[in-house]
Amino acid sequence: MFFKSSKINEFRLWGLLFTLFGMGLMILGTSGIVFWGQAGKWFAGVFMVIGMIAMLLSVGVYFWAGMLSTSAVILICPECNRHTKILGKTDRCMYCKTKLTLDPNEATDLDEGITEKA
Template sequence: MKLKSSKVNEFRLWGLLLTMGGMLLMIVGLAGIVFDWGSAGKIMAVTFMFIGAIAMLGSMGIYFWAGMMSTSATVIECPECGKPTKMIGKTDRCMFCKTILSMDPKHDPNASAS
């Protein structure tokens, strides 16, 4: 369970992956022009540049969405580490120590089953 993170950090991770993927696609597309592969290289460059630009725009959208969610998230103090963390939805994880948090007692995994 160490690989799980808070929802805001998960959105930021996907935004970062799309940014890096889009940049990588653009670099691969540039190889068609740099190594002078003729008309096939130009077609490859245009195709990969277009797909990379779409990935970068998707990344921008995800970062914007994560930022909007972050501004409206509930800030609570983590009972485990004591740091303030943002919570989205009924359950979330601490941004620092990854403890499962819940505002609703019936969704609380730390509550004792009586």
């Protein structure tokens, strides 16, 4: 994972970034009309189409994150005691960013590490 957050929240973050990128491109495109007049219409048209494609990508990412969210396993985080969703075998808590796993082979127990050092 890239940002050390839950996988569902990362998908939503990418959807938000695509939305902001698409809107920024569309605003940049309309500035072509303001600054160049008639010649800026082509500039505006191109940037409007690219911005629209980025907005459609964001809709796709949000839809994909929503579909993944409906099939995610819900469990209670041992750190913050809140319900969180987990995708795959390992994920992070959506609230406190604690590493969670459903695979007992990948789980670590902090108490065992303390007793081994002592």
